[in-house]
Amino acid sequence: MELAERATLLQPSPTLAIDTKAKQMKAVGEDVCNFGAGEPDFDTPEHIKAAAIAALNDGFTKYTPSSGIPELRQAIADKLFADNNIEYKPTQIIVSTGAKQACMNAILATCQTGDEVIIPAPYWVSYPEMVRLSGAEPVFVQTKESNNWKMTAADFADAMTPRTKMVIINSPCNPTGAVYTREELEAIVEVADEEGIIILSDEMYEKLVYDDVKAVSIASLSKAAYDLTITINGFSKAYAMTGWRLGYLAAPENIAKAIDSIQSHMTSNPTSFGQKGGLAALQGDQQCIADMRDEFNVRRDYVYGRISTMPNVTVTKPDGAFYVLVNIERTSLTSTNFADRLLSKQKVAVVPGIAFGNDKTIRISYATSLDVIKKGLDRLEDFLRSV
Ligand SMILES: Cc1ncc(COP(=O)(O)O)c(C=O)c1O
Incomplete structure (x- = not known):
């Protein structure tokens, strides 16, 4: 059956491959730190x-x-x-x-x-x-x-x-x-x-x-x-x-x-x-937003503080949202290669920047607990020392 041209023009999301792999690893009991999430980890108030x-x-x-x-x-x-x-x-x-x-x-x-x-x-x-x-x-x-x-x-x-x-x-x-x-x-x-x-x-x-x-x-x-x-x-x-x-x-x-x-x-x-x-x-009461924002702020400061001292990457302090974009140009890896290797070697999932139109970056979401963030960033640092 022939598809309409508009359907063939669409690119499947490059984020999905990493996400699927991370989920498969988790399903078999592997300790994956997932920085891929595009959604708050809090429940609806x-x-x-x-x-x-x-x-x-x-x-x-x-x-x-x-x-x-x-x-x-x-x-x-x-x-x-x-x-x-x-x-x-x-x-x-x-x-x-x-x-x-x-x-x-x-x-x-x-x-x-x-x-x-x-x-x-x-x-x-x-x-x-x-x-x-x-x-x-x-x-x-x-x-x-x-x-x-x-x-x-x-x-x-x-x-x-x-x-x-x-x-x-x-x-x-x-x-x-x-x-x-x-x-x-x-x-x-x-x-x-x-x-x-x-x-x-x-x-x-x-x-x-x-x-x-x-x-x-x-x-x-x-x-x-x-x-x-x-x-x-x-x-x-x-x-x-x-x-x-x-x-x-x-x-x-x-x-x-x-x-x-x-x-x-x-x-x-x-x-x-x-x-x-x-x-x-x-x-309703808007305090719920302030509470979530305060928690995100703590994590942002932590993630930015850690990554800005890591080797082979640069990073800009984000003013909003719950993502940090990391420049990986110095590693000479493509973003997909970087994300693949980071996941296989260190069990850390990030989104390759190619998904966002920039192959020299990766995206880290801090919409996850501080414990996971700390563990995942330790592993990222080890990885960066080895590239
Ligand atoms: C920049 C931006 N716009 C729009 C959306 C869509 O949000 P919604 O969940 O309301 O469809 C997202 C979701 O990730 C987003 O990141």
């Missing part, structure tokens, strides 16, 4: 689970409006106003099956064959494939460790062609932990505004920022920024709700309307009782 359970018990088990229940869309609009200083009407909010679907919806609604989408690398693994699925072409801008893995406005301007339709900014960034400053974002908006380039602002990790760093929402910067930006956010990382599959976007009215239509034919509403959990997350 109790009050959020209780709200979903109550909704189920109340029989809240039917279809809801396709773009989300009105009270959740209102609560998201309130959150975006209070936390991010952006004013959206509930009709501009679409609640989806994870922020992943929100990103896909946004790209499908705006990009097509002939368009180019600028993606700073290292990037979240799904962006290029989503762009390809839409028929458009990803254009990568390699960022530099010396600029904390951030794309400058000049890099962006250089990558632009008459076909550029969108630029994707992910701050705080998976996999680099980089957080763009207000000034850096303003400069990027200025370039985008000159040519009317849509900005997909993925703010999934906005709550996980450390020290006095603040994540700035692009749509809050100016009227021009607001008109160009689709804001992506969700519940997975902030509230440890990855399995719930609940995320959202906020966009100018015409884009939100088109996405409403796309989603109504694709998946319809995200799970009914899950939405009640999302509502409880936004309306």
Whole structure:
């Protein structure tokens, strides 16, 4: 049976091979330290689970409006106003099956064959494939460790062609932990505004920022920024709700309307009782976020402190998310080779940077206990002494 061209264009995730191997090793009793996880290791807070359970018990088990229940869309609009200083009407909010679907919806609604989408690398693994699925072409801008893995406005301007339709900014960034400053974002908006380039602002990790760093929402910067930006956010990382599959976007009215239509034919509403959990997350005590962030912060300091003294690698202190990107260029190994050998020799699983568009790096997730982190980093250090 012949596949559609769009299916053949997609690359299988290079992270899967390592993950499968790590799981196989664990299954046969091997003591693997897994730094591959892309999700918080905490459980969803109790009050959020209780709200979903109550909704189920109340029989809240039917279809809801396709773009989300009105009270959740209102609560998201309130959150975006209070936390991010952006004013959206509930009709501009679409609640989806994870922020992943929100990103896909946004790209499908705006990009097509002939368009180019600028993606700073290292990037979240799904962006290029989503762009390809839409028929458009990803254009990568390699960022530099010396600029904390951030794309400058000049890099962006250089990558632009008459076909550029969108630029994707992910701050705080998976996999680099980089957080763009207000000034850096303003400069990027200025370039985008000159040519009317849509900005997909993925703010999934906005709550996980450390020290006095603040994540700035692009749509809050100016009227021009607001008109160009689709804001992506969700519940997975902030509230440890990855399995719930609940995320959202906020966009100018015409884009939100088109996405409403796309989603109504694709998946319809995200799970009914899950939405009640999302509502409880936004309306409940936000201390749970601060508690998780504090724990991540301790681990970040530890991981960064250790790796920055290790041989044959360099590392930049991440300002956000729960990842550390390690530059392995001095080892002369490809990222896949490095990750393979580290797993076989030392039983430490990391994600090879090739998955994120940079073969000279590996990603370490510190969404795991400090004990595992300590043991895994001891082993990483031994490995690095031997390469
Ligand atoms: C940068 C980024 N955006 C979006 C997502 C998707 O999140 P969700 O679990 O809500 O689909 C992820 C998940 O790993 C992510 O890292």
